[in-house]
Structure formats: C-alpha cells, structure tokens
Amino acid sequence: LTTYDYINPKPDAELVRKSIVYKLIFILGIDPKDATPADWLNAAMFAARDLSTENFLSTRQIHEKFKKRTVYYLSMEFLMGRAFTNSLINQDLYGAFEQAFKELGLNLADISEQEADPALGNGGLGRLAACFLDSLATLRVPAVGYGIRYQYGMFKQEIVDGKQIEKPDLWLDNGMAWQFARPAKRFPVSFGGTLDTSHYPPRWKPAEQINAVAYDEIVPAFGGQIANPLRLWTAHTGDLFNLASFNEGDYFSSMEAQMKNETIANVLYPNDATAVGRELRLKQEYFLVSASVQDIIARHLCRYDSIHTLPEDVAIHLNDTHPVLAIPELMRILIDDYYLPFDQAWAMCQKIFSYTNHTLMSEALEKWSVDMMAQLLPRHLDIIYKINHHFIENVVRPQGYDDDFIRRVSIIEEGEQRQVRMAWLAVIASHKVNGVAKIHSDLMVSSLFADFAALFPERFTNVTNGVTPRRWIAVANPKLARFLDKHLGGSGWLTDLNQLNQLNKLVDNKDIQNEFANVKHAAKVRLAEYIQREMNITINPNALFDVQIKRIHAYKRQSMNVLHIVHRYNQILNNPNADWQPRVFILAGKAASSYNEAKQTIRLINDIAYFINHDERVRDLIKVVFIPNYSVSLAELIIPAADLSEQISLAGKEASGTSNMKFALNGALTIGTLDGANVEILQHVGAENIFIFGNTVEQVQTLYRNGYNPYDFIDNDPELAQVVNQIAQGAFSPDEPHRYHKLMHNRDEFQRYADFRSYVNAQAQVDKLYRQPEKWYRAALVNMANMGYFSSDRSIEDYCREIWRIEPVSEQELPR
Ligand SMILES: CCc1ccc([C@H](C)CC(=O)N[C@@H]2O[C@H](CO)[C@@H](O)[C@H](O)[C@H]2O)cc1
Numbered sequence: 001l002t003t004y005d006y007i008n009p010k011p012d013a014e015l016v017r018k019s020i021v022y023k024l025i026f027i028l029g030i031d032p033k034d035a036t037p038a039d040w041l042n043a044a045m046f047a048a049r050d051l052s053t054e055n056f057l058s059t060r061q062i063h064e065k066f067k068k069r070t071v072y073y074l075s076m077e078f079l080m081g082r083a084f085t086n087s088l089i090n091q092d093l094y095g096a097f098e099q100a101f102k103e104l105g106l107n108l109a110d111i112s113e114q115e116a117d118p119a120l121g122n123g124g125l126g127r128l129a130a131c132f133l134d135s136l137a138t139l140r141v142p143a144v145g146y147g148i149r150y151q152y153g154m155f156k157q158e159i160v161d162g163k164q165i166e167k168p169d170l171w172l173d174n175g176m177a178w179q180f181a182r183p184a185k186r187f188p189v190s191f192g193g194t195l196d197t198s199h200y201p202p203r204w205k206p207a208e209q210i211n212a213v214a215y216d217e218i219v220p221a222f223g224g225q226i227a228n229p230l231r232l233w234t235a236h237t238g239d240l241f242n243l244a245s246f247n248e249g250d251y252f253s254s255m256e257a258q259m260k261n262e263t264i265a266n267v268l269y270p271n272d273a274t275a276v277g278r279e280l281r282l283k284q285e286y287f288l289v290s291a292s293v294q295d296i297i298a299r300h301l302c303r304y305d306s307i308h309t310l311p312e313d314v315a316i317h318l319n320d321t322h323p324v325l326a327i328p329e330l331m332r333i334l335i336d337d338y339y340l341p342f343d344q345a346w347a348m349c350q351k352i353f354s355y356t357n358h359t360l361m362s363e364a365l366e367k368w369s370v371d372m373m374a375q376l377l378p379r380h381l382d383i384i385y386k387i388n389h390h391f392i393e394n395v396v397r398p399q400g401y402d403d404d405f406i407r408r409v410s411i412i413e414e415g416e417q418r419q420v421r422m423a424w425l426a427v428i429a430s431h432k433v434n435g436v437a438k439i440h441s442d443l444m445v446s447s448l449f450a451d452f453a454a455l456f457p458e459r460f461t462n463v464t465n466g467v468t469p470r471r472w473i474a475v476a477n478p479k480l481a482r483f484l485d486k487h488l489g490g491s492g493w494l495t496d497l498n499q500l501n502q503l504n505k506l507v508d509n510k511d512i513q514n515e516f517a518n519v520k521h522a523a524k525v526r527l528a529e530y531i532q533r534e535m536n537i538t539i540n541p542n543a544l545f546d547v548q549i550k551r552i553h554a555y556k557r558q559s560m561n562v563l564h565i566v567h568r569y570n571q572i573l574n575n576p577n578a579d580w581q582p583r584v585f586i587l588a589g590k591a592a593s594s595y596n597e598a599k600q601t602i603r604l605i606n607d608i609a610y611f612i613n614h615d616e617r618v619r620d621l622i623k624v625v626f627i628p629n630y631s632v633s634l635a636e637l638i639i640p641a642a643d644l645s646e647q648i649s650l651a652g653k654e655a656s657g658t659s660n661m662k663f664a665l666n667g668a669l670t671i672g673t674l675d676g677a678n679v680e681i682l683q684h685v686g687a688e689n690i691f692i693f694g695n696t697v698e699q700v701q702t703l704y705r706n707g708y709n710p711y712d713f714i715d716n717d718p719e720l721a722q723v724v725n726q727i728a729q730g731a732f733s734p735d736e737p738h739r740y741h742k743l744m745h746n747r748d749e750f751q752r753y754a755d756f757r758s759y760v761n762a763q764a765q766v767d768k769l770y771r772q773p774e775k776w777y778r779a780a781l782v783n784m785a786n787m788g789y790f791s792s793d794r795s796i797e798d799y800c801r802e803i804w805r806i807e808p809v810s811e812q813e814l815p816r
Contacts, residue, residue: 051093082115085112131792154169204336265284265287353431466795477519520643527541542582605626606626609625645669648694685786695758
C-alpha cells in the first residue's frame with residue numbers, strides 16, 4: 001500500500017460533491033445554506049487540490065528516488081491566471097465537478113468566475129513563464145519554478161473619464177486555497193553591512209536579515225501523474241520585533257524595522273520595458289535569488305552528500321536579467337560557505353546557468369549603480385569585480401582585443417556613475433544564451449551582444465516562444481476544443497499540437513468552415529454580452545472583431561492602430577453609402593504607472609471611442625471599445641472572439657510576442673509586421689493566410705540611419721495629414737484641443753507615419769477577404785492547422801535538448 005493511496009484518482013461526481021461539501025463545512029467552517037459563490041469556489045478548490053496532491057508528492061518521490069537532474073526556473077514574474085478550471089482540465093475532472101455543482105444547484109462556469117486572477121506579472125515574460133511551467137509538468141520534466149509571492153500583483157486598471165487609474169490588486173483577499181504554506185521552509189536573506197577583506201574569503205557582516213518563507217503552488221500536468229511545484233517566497237521578519245522598545249511602550253518603533261522589511265515582497269513593479277533602478281527592486285531581486293539558491297543547494301544535498309556534483313544535478317535558468325544575482329550568490333556560497341577556490345566555483349556556475357533575453361530595448365536593460373550595489377550587497381559586488389577581472393584577464397585580453405573592446409565588454413560600465421551591466425554578467429556566466437524568436441536571436445548577436453558573440457560564438461542560440469494549448473484552447477475556448485476533438489479523432493492534439501496539421505485536408509470543406517464559423521461566432525456573442533454587461537456598449541457580433549490586446553507601449557504602436565481607425569472613420573463619413581465592412585475595434589492593455597505617453601494613448605483611444613460610438617452618421621459600421629483591466633482571464637474571453645489579430649510593432653522591436661500565437665491558434669488572421677514571431681508564423685501558415693505589411697528591420701534601420709523625418713510621410717499623404725491634424729488639433733478632445741498635440745507631433749521614434757500607408761492598404765485587403773467568408777474561414781482553418789510549432793511543449797523540448805540537457809521522467813520511473 002503506498003502511503004498516498006487514499007484518494008481514488010478518478011472520482012465520480014458523487015464523490016466530488018461530498019468532498020466539496022466536506023471542505024466547505026470542515027475546512028472553511030461554513031454552513032452550505034449560508035455559502036456564497038466565493039465560498040463554494042474555495043471549497044471546490046480544496047477538493048480539486050486534494051486530487052492533485054498525490055501526484056504532487058509522488059512526483060517529488062520519483063525525482064528523489066531516481067536523482068532526476070532538475071531545472072530551476074527563476075523569474076520575478078509568473079502570470080499564472082486562474083488555477084481552478086485549468087487544474088480540472090489538466091486532471092480530466094471538469095465533467096465530474098460540473099456534475100457535482102449541478103447536483104448542488106450551482107453552475108461551475110459561474111463559480112469559477114469568482115476566482116481572483118493572480119496577476120504576479122506584467123505581460124509577455126511573466127505569462128511565458130506560466131506557459132512553460134504547464135509544459136514542463138506535462139512533458140514530465142523535473143522542474144521547479146521560483147518566484148515572489150507578491151501581496152499586491154499587477155495593479156487593477158480602472159478607466160475614469162478615459163484615463164487609466166491604478167488601484168491596488170488585493171488578489172489574496174479571498175484566501176488562496178491553491179497554495180500550501182511551508183512555514184518550515186525558510187531561509188535567511190541578508191542585506192547591507194560591511195565586508196571584512198582582511199580574511200579570505202572576505203567576511204560579510206550584513207546589517208539586516210529577514211526570512212524568506214515558502215508557499216508551494218501545484219502545477220498539475222495535463223493528463224498525467226506528474227505535478228511540479230511553483231515555490232513562491234514571502235518575507236517574514238518575526239524576529240525583528242524589538243521587544244525592548246515595545247516594553248517601553250514605543251509600540252511603533254518596535255514594529256518599524258519589521259514592517260519596513262516585510263514590504264520587500266509586497267508589491268510587483270508594474271514596469272515591463274523600463275528598468276527603474278529602485279533599491280527596493282534590487283532587494284526584491286536578491287531576496288528571490290538568495291532564498292532560491294539556498295533551497296536548490298539544500299535539495300541537492302538531500303540526494304548527494306557533496307556540493308561538487310551540483311552541475312550534474314542542477315540547471316538554473318534565468319528568465320531575463322532580473323534574477324541574475326543568482327550567479328554571485330551561488331559563487332558566494334560556494335566560496336564563503338564551502339571554501340571552493342574561485343576557479344572551481346566559477347567553472348561550476350558556467351555549467352549551471354543559462355539565460356534568456358526577452359528584449360533589445362536599451363531602456364529595459366538593467367544596470368545597477370556600483371554605489372547602490374556596494375551599499376546593499378558589498379560581498380556580491382566584490383565577487384562581480386572578481387568575475388569581471390577573471391573574464392578580462394583570462395578570456396578577452398589573451399585574444400588580443402584592445403582596450404576599447406575591453407571597455408565595451410566589461411561588466412562595469414565606466415562613467416561618472418559606474419554601473420553594473422546585468423546582461424553582461426548573465427552572458428559571461430551562462431553556458432547558453434537564447435533569444436525568444438529567430439529574428440530577435442539574430443538581432444541579439446548582431447547588435448546588443450555582438451562583442452560577446454565574437455568571443456563565444458557557440459554560446460548564443462534561439463528558442464522561439466510558445467504557448468500552452470491547454471489554457472489557450474481547452475480552457476479559453478472549449479467549443480473549439482470540441483471541434484478539434486471531433487475532426488482530429490480525439491484530444492491527442494492537446495499534448496501533440498502538430499496533430500493540428502491534419503486539418504489541412506479539411507480546409508476546403510464548406511461544412512467544416514461553417515462549423516468553425518459558428519464556434520467563432522459563439523465566442524463573439526459571449527464577448528459582446530460581456531461588453532454590454534460591464535461597459536454598456538452594444539457591439540454587433542457579425543461585425544469584424546479587430547483586436548489589439550497587450551501592454552501599452554509606443555513600440556507596439558497602438559497609436560498607429562488609432563490612425564487607421566480615424567482614417568476609416570473619415571472614409572465612411574466621406575462615402576457613407578459605400579459597402580463598408582462593419583468593424584469593432586477592441587483594444588485593451590495596461591500602461592506602466594509612470595509611462596505618460598502610454599497613458600495618453602489610452603486616453604486618446606477612449607476619447608475617439610466616445611466620439612465615434614456616439615456619431616450616428618457611422619451607425620454601427622465602426623465601433624471602438626477599450627476594455628479595462630486587461631488580464632489573463634480577460635485574454636481568455638477576448639482571444640477566442642477575435643477575427644483579426646493586430647501585431648503591428650515596428651520591425652525589430654517586439655522580441656517575439658505570444659498573443660500572436662494564441663490568436664492564430666484560435667482561428668484569427670494576423671495583420672502584422674515582419675517582427676518577432678510574426679516572421680515564423682508567416683513561414684508556417686503561408687503568405688496568403690496572413691496580412692504582412694510595413695518596413696522590414698533593414699528598411700527601418702535605413703530610415704533611422706538616414707535621419708528619419710516623420711513629415712516626409714505626413715506631408716506626402718494628405719489623408720494621413722488629415723488624421724494627424726484632426727487628433728492633434730482636438731477633434732476628439734474639444735474640451736482640450738491640444739491634449740494630443742505632443743503625441744502626434746513627437747519624433748515618431750517607432751515610425752508610425754512611415755508604415756501608415758502600407759498598414760491601411762493591408763487593412764483594405766482584410767476587408768476584401770472578410771467579405772468572402774469561405775475564403776476567410778479557409779484561411780482561419782489553415783492558420784490553426786499550421787500553428788502546432790508554437791506550442792510551449794515544443795519550446796520546452798528545445799530548451800531540454802539544446803540548453804538544460806534534461807531527461808523527463810520515463811514511463812518506467814512512473815509509479816505503477
Ligand atoms: C526591469 C523592467 C522590465 C520588466 C520586464 C521586462 C520584460 C522582459 C518585458 C517583456 O515581457 N518582454 C516580452 O517577453 C515576451 C516573452 O518572451 C516576448 O514575447 C515579448 O516580445 C517581449 O516584449 C523588461 C524590463
């Protein structure tokens with residue numbers, strides 16, 4: 001009898017119902033007749049958690065028993081989304097829970113809406129980490145995610161008078177049934193203090209110390225017996241309570257130190273493309289890596305009695321530069337606690353670390369001032385200096401490079417304020433560095449890391465992003481999942497997405513085209529109902545849904561989307577009786593709270609929406625909707641309903657994009673530039689099934705080199721000039737005519753005006769094809785049929801093969 005054989009893996013509805021009621025009464029202490037929907041959800045989450053806990057514990061046993069080499073994925077962000085429905089789908093329990101709720105007189109879909117959306121991330125990077133955890137578990141790869149359990153996740157966005165207002169995200173208010181508190185799993189994390197270099201290794205005497213305490217979230221595999229952990233750290237400073245001052249009645253100061261330090265893990269920084277350089281952010285990054293590295297070593301020494309075997313047993317992956325302090329932290333522990341010589345410790349680090357770059361935008365690259373590092377982490381700065389010296393003297397100088405080259409590749413950027421270049425440290429310490437789409441990885445080695453590519457040509461590689469079909473089809477679009485099950489002979493496609501290509505032989509079948517059109521239409525009706533209910537705006541589900549949902553950023557060019565909307569509005573007014581294709585423009589996304597141009601863009605979209613939606617002359621030929629508070633669960637509602645996916649960033653700026661993949665997998669057609677993963681989507685779906693426009697990366701760079709002047713384009717395109725003047729002179733802000741003057745007449749860094757005409761022409765092609773439903777839905781089916789490559793399972797297989805050298809748990813190793 002295995003110790004965990006209590007729960008039968010495949011409970012029926014009756015057993016589930018009993019378990020839910022049991023949890024409600026004995027875990028939550030609530031009388032069923034008084035239970036709120038949120039109470040029923042919590043009870044059901046406990047019941048569902050029970051059913052994956054056995055896999056969770058036995059997975060750990062397997063990893064220990066077979067000493068499975070493990071990858072540790074360090075990320076400051078995990079945008080997991082709601083856990084409940086995903087866990088039911090992954091454990092094939094949806095039917096049983098749906099029936100159980102029916103028997104309780106409740107509706108599972110409504111109850112699951114009660115779950116808070118844990119927004120522990122900003123955007124692409126955080127959501128990618130979540131998709132990767134789902135694939136790692138489903139592929140049975142021994143893996144642990146390490147992150148921070150922020151008390152306040154990404155702010156809640158409210159739109160007041162068209163403006164973004166940020167509100168705190170109290171996601172933990174309804175409790176978090178899905179996580180196990182691990183009070184015994186705690187590690188000390190130190191800050192500040194002095195470094196006594198009269199010894200070797202130098203002795204660090206920290207000024208303050210807090211405890212990192214773990215919470216474990218179960219990451220259940222789809223259809224399998226494996227469940228990996230996501231370990232999230234929270235700050236606990238119990239022992240900082242100063243009893244003496246309390247007894248003197250000075251209650252506040254007794255708490256002061258404690259409260260100051262407990263805020264470390266409190267709030268997620270809401271910036272997703274601008275490094276802010278705040279000390280608290282640096283403390284958060286070190287808090288994450290110190291607790292995680294100590295835990296990784298503790299886990300290793302559970303199975304091996306020597307630290308020397310660490311590189312054989314452990315792969316640590318750095319999700320961008322944010323956790324890069326893990327490198328000097330591991331060096332510190334190996335040298336200061338295990339007395340390894342520098343070279344040996346360094347050799348181990350290079351075998352253990354790998355790093356993914358997610359952006360080439362200079363303002364997003366983290367540089368910490370030497371002063372701040374010296375003050376907060378004196379021992380780590382000392383180690384970074386030694387790493388830099390070792391690199392320059394042992395790698396660079398011997399290859400005969402000149403001082404200018406050395407100055408360029410030095411981790412320390414000289415200047416009046418010396419800075420630590422975190423990306424440089426990541427590249428120098430990692431055995432593999434990858435970009436997230438082919439074009440991005442190529443640009444990375446030809447620009448940002450060109451010098452390092454000359455030094456370490458074999459170190460750089462590409463792993464194109466992917467998304468999990470479990471959440472982005474089975475959870476978000478169950479009708480589409482049923483459609484695919486029916487025409488692909490079962491749900492094998494959910495764990496082998498390349499099976500979608502069997503659809504290729506069905507794309508000309510009118511019935512199947514119509515069947516898919518109905519799936520799409522049902523999703524559009526569902527979204528229209530949400531917009532009616534939440535925003536009191538009526539949209540026509542037969543119109544073309546043109547969707548751009550992502551963080552608001554100038555390089556993503558939401559403002560170029562706006563140029564097309566106003567241009568189209570003008571054309572309809574100039575030619576009201578023409579046979580226009582009705583369109584609903586749907587936009588959503590948050591702006592970093594200090595990013596004014598992005599906040600202005602949100603306001604412009606809402607001003608235009610208000611104006612156009614109230615202009616009877618265009619009737620419902622054109623509607624504009626900015627949906628507030630974009631999140632994972634909102635994306636799950638919007639993406640299935642999209643006809644057109646806007647991926648219009650300036651070529652060379654969007655590292656990959658992942659919403660582009662989610663839209664195409666849900667049968668939307670893409671209008672986009674040759675940027676990020678759009679390039680590979682084009683290669684897979686074919687040029688006649690996607691709308692590509694705009695300048696290529698090379699053309700963009702040529703325009704920059706030749707001194708790009710936006711008026712070269714405005715002055716030679718009267719329709720463009722009309723749109724720019726309308727917006728800049730207050731046509732949509734009569735109460736403040738110059739509100740958008742700056743937004744329209746800035747230096748147009750991301751070349752909206754250069755790509756405008758090509759964009760508008762592509763949009764005309766969209767109208768033309770949408771007017772031929774059989775051709776449109778054929779193209780939609782071709783997109784879905786050829787998107788198998790963009791599964792995060794394929795990405796993770798690439799990482800395991802190319803970078804982490806990790807084998808999944810084999811059939812034989814699984815418990816009988
Ligand atoms: C330090 C502030 C900060 C925070 C987050 C970031 C992220 C790297 C920004 C991000 O999310 N990048 C996006 O990553 C996705 C996953 O690889 C890509 O698909 C997107 O193209 C990229 O913009 C940069 C700087």
